[in-house]
Amino acid sequence: MASILLPEWWVSHILKKHHKTLPNMPGDGESLARHLIERLQLDCDGIDSADSGYGSYLASEKRFIFNRIYLKGKSLSSIAIITHEICTALQHQKNELIYQTKIKHFNLARQCQKLGATTLLFVPIVAGLIKVPQILLIYILVGVGFMLLSVAVYSYMLPQKLDASMNKALPILDKGGYLPKAYVENIRYILMAYAILDVVEALADILRFWRWLGLINQPK
Template sequence: MIYVLVSLAIAALIIGPQLWVRFVLWRHSSEIGDMPGSGAELAQHLIERFELDGVKVIKAGPDQNYYSPSEKIVALSPDVYHGKSVTAVAVAAHEVGHAIQFCKEEPVSKLRDKYLTRAHHIKRIGAGILLFAPILTLLIKSPVIFLWIGVVAVITVLASALMYVAILPEEYDASFNKALPILREGYLPEHLLSKAHSVLKACALTYVAGALLDVLRLWRWIRFFR
């Protein structure tokens, strides 16, 4: 019974941040009638205002909001691209905040190149090891090999999660040193700024919440192998 309760508590701690991020974005996604423009229109305006040469705004798939430094693209999900809500405006400002970081070659923008690419590679390696571990164990017929494969897989997934945490300064800078001061300049009325603050905090923690889910998936794989 204690094992079940501990397992549930750990799962809640891991899943909780992801659910919180989704809840905050959903909570403030109601359309505001007198909002002067959509997320895409605000993003385009900010790109022109800050003279971010070559940066374009595109409509991406559902839940896909990001800035691609290599393509110089601010990608916004349909509800953010067309939306006129606090969530749409805040998310658009956050992604343009990333564009400002990279176009101005700010030191904080180096964190993504240094850690995020490595995190993706390590994550794929860990997933591949977990996928082929049972097959290799059956072929080699050695539990010791399986044990070492498991250890390597655990290390790779945890390392990936830690690298997501390492880019938090970049995410917080985009939210609170870029997007929030911009929105305070009259893009949002005063009574909506606290809501925008919540949305921007959720944006900053998106990668960490996703990394925690990777840890949960790892735990489920380990239980399956056992």
């Protein structure tokens, strides 16, 4: 169990640890985003803020959505998340093969997560209707299987995330003079953590769901 939850804890820890205001940062995350969009000549129809999550690029709308704490923040985490998503848009608008592979499998990963969660959601009801333990076990394994499949698909898409973080965002920030050299190693860790976010969250979702099921099935 610890080996499944530890990666998510590490990612969350890295992003929180480095979300501290940098005294010498000239602008916030939104300023950086707009600057990089202009510098990379990206076609962008808007930047929106949200109250949850981290950041995402909506390819079909050519829009970005960032958690407002990162969009308005002046931290290393803000810089890393903003730049990663900008580089994801760069992959898309350059029609890179690695991004096309991600697009083909992203919906599959999401559907597997939904099917798995929906299946497991009805475990208490199915348990009350089916009195054969073997059948109930098969039903549960199907739900868990769907969620594990989503982990596998997200892992298959990992090269796209790593390319956006390590092959594009990191060189832009390092060689572009956006950061003092003292911060480059920390940015490297943050970008790596952000790149594997989808995989570790999908993996941890399995245990989170089982913890919830355990609570609703506790004896009164």
